[in-house]
Amino acid sequence: MTTLTSTDPRTGTVTETGIGLTDEAEVSRIAERAASAVRQIADRGRGWRSELLRAMARETEAGRELLVATAAAETGLTEARLNTELTRCVLQFELFADAVDEGSFLEAMIDHSTVTPLGPAPDIRRILRSIGPVAIFGSSNFPFAFSVLGGDTAAAVAAGSPVILKAHGSHPLTSRNSFDALLRAARSVEAPEGVLSIVYGQRTGAQLVAEPAVKAVGFTGSLEVGRLLADIAARRPEPIPFYGELSSINPVVITADALAGRADTLPEDAAASVAGSGGQLCTKPGVVFVPAGIAGEEFVARFAAAVAGAAPHAALSARVLDLFDEARGRMRDRxxxxxxEEASAEERGGSWFSSSVLRVDAADLTPETIEEAFGPFAVVVTYDSEEQLLSALTMVPPSLTATLHLGAGEHARHDELIRTLTDRSGRVVFDGFPTGVRVSWAQHHGGPWPSTNSIHSSVGxxxxxxxxxxxxxxxxxxxxxxxxxxxxxxxxxxxIDGILQLAAAEETS
Structure with missing residues (x-):
């Protein structure tokens, strides 16, 4: 039997995992078991789903030491970062449990029968229910928060959907240990068979999307792979929704007044957002717009030095490093x-980034100048006027986020700029940085194509x-x-009959 290996990107050490590839017949059996669990989940009600989610939070916390150590060895991410990410997962399970208890996500509506100007009208009652089994693909850069223990899993379970997880090939042991925690949670609440499953192997992903029992897909990954899977979902005899988070540049715009007021902190703060976690975040700024002139030149120099001076960071995998170097090389040649500025990776074995910054004048910017480079890298664009800035922004693909740094009282003068950023992103950040996505009721983590192919959020x-x-x-x-x-x-x-009625405080689900 072919088994998967695990590679420590910090050293290049390869370890046998003992995890076998999931064969085609088993993928089909898993999908069928998931389909049989849908009604059983519905029959148990919201209270049981809330209990399952809280059990997931407890078991995730209980497994913290092993989970963090395993993920560090498979991703090269720091234990501090991974501990924070795991805490996010715990809180996320608890938030979704609260949401299930609260119940407004069901959008329950009742229109009683009545007589209207068009004649007698029937009684109509509407509610949201589970779409059915959901296939969820783990991402490489978030081994917890966008993988087995992630928000897609929490959202699907909260919705009442059985979950079939596709483990990411770069962290199979982390995926297995994470799934073990979920299984312990499921068993503690006597979950029916098929509520949670996991598959391993690159080819299983395509088969999973094509399985007739699967009714929706959640995916976080590259635009190239996302397109392939979305095409499979669309070509099925029964097409299904494919929710992909795919590619994002996340522009940051700094005005002259903002730079004048916060010149002492902005360059280093922007660099920290670009280089944090090795720049391997979906919300990492890939392009920073600054005004031309003396202040702008000082920003560029300090920002570039801070990016190049960031602590060396391992790439998530050799493949991630290769793609990063290829994208950066193409942009250098334009x-x-x-x-x-550039800091060369030290020779230490494994896969390590060389961080760098490019610059270009807004007048020379083209759609080809900027593309996503998944790592510690950004392009700085200097602009002479707001008109030139607005034109340059149209060269940047729509993104998950757009960030705007303004001076005090400047908002009224930049209405067109704010509207442009709003039209071209899913989240507009003012006087901050986009890295770090709060898990909450109001959060929206999505954006226009090619950042996602959906109007929906993948967080919150x-x-x-x-x-x-x-x-x-x-x-x-x-x-x-x-x-x-x-x-x-x-x-x-x-x-009810068009009037919103709140829940009675004394009643529980």
């Missing part, structure tokens, strides 16, 4: 770009919406309705 409570589908019941007897649509149920917020 007309108008100039390299201004509303990310559940990807794995829910509506159903309306017309003149249905009470006995066949979900509990949340019974007239006497007051445990969740509902819209």
């Amino acid at each position: 007309p108008g770009t100039t390299g201004i 409570v509303t990310s559940m919406r990807r794995f829910l589908t509506p159903v309306a019941y017309q003149n249905a007897p009470t006995e066949v309705l979900p509990t949340e649509l019974h007239d006497d149920h007051t445990g969740i917020p509902r819209r």
Whole structure:
């Protein structure tokens, strides 16, 4: 039997994992078991799903020491970063449990039968329910938060969907240990078979998307692989939604007034956002716009020096490093770009980044000048006027985030700039930096193509919406309705005859 290996990117050491590739027949059996679990999950109700999510939080926390040590050896990420990421997962499971208890995500609505100007109208009751089994692909750069223990898993479980996890090939041991924690949680609440499953191997991903029992896909990864999987999802006899987080440049714009007021901190703060975690974050700024002139030149010099001076960081894998070097090399060769700082990776074995910064004048910017380079690298663009800045921004692909640093009281003068950034991103950050995505009710982590192919968020409570589908019941007897649509149920917020009614405080689900 072919087994997977694990590589420590810090040293290049290869370890046998003993994890076998999942064969085609087993993938199909897993998908069928997941399909059989959908009704069992629904029958157990929201209270049971909340209990499962809280058990996931407990088991994740209980496994912290082993999980962090394993992930550090497979990703090269620091233990401090990984501990923070694991805490995020614990809090995320708890947040989704709270959301399931609260119940507004169901969007429950009741329109009682009545007589309208068009004549008699029937009783209509609408609710969201699980879309069915969900395939979730783990990402390389977040071995916890966007992988087996991640937000997609939490959102799908909260929605009532069985989850089939595709382990990422660069951290198989982390995936297995994470899944073991989830299995312990599932067993502690006597979950039915098929609620949680995992598959291993590159080829299993394509088969998983094509499996008839799978009804939606959550993916975080490269634009190239995302396109391939999205095409499979679209070509099925029954096409299914593919929710991909794919590619993002995340522009940062600094105005002259902002630079004048915060010149002592902005260059180093921007560099920390670019180089943190080796620049291997989906929200890492890939391009920074600064005003031309003396202050701008000082910013460029200090920013470049800070990026180049950041602590050396291992790439997540040799493949990530190769792609980074290729993208950076293409941008270096384009007309108008100039390299201004570079720190060479020390010879230490494994896969280590060389950090660097390029610069270009806004007048020379083209759509080809800037592309995503997944690592400690950014392009600085100097601009002479807001008109030139607005034109240059159209050369940057739409992104997950856009950041704007303004001086005091400047907002009213930059209405067009704010509108442009809003139109071209999913989250607009003011006077801060985009790295770090809060897990909350209001968060939106998505954006226009090519950052994602969806209008939905992959972070926060509303990310559940990807794995829910509506159903309306017309003149249905009470006995066949979900509990949340019974007239006497007051445990969740509902819209009744057009009027929003809050849940009764004393009732629980």
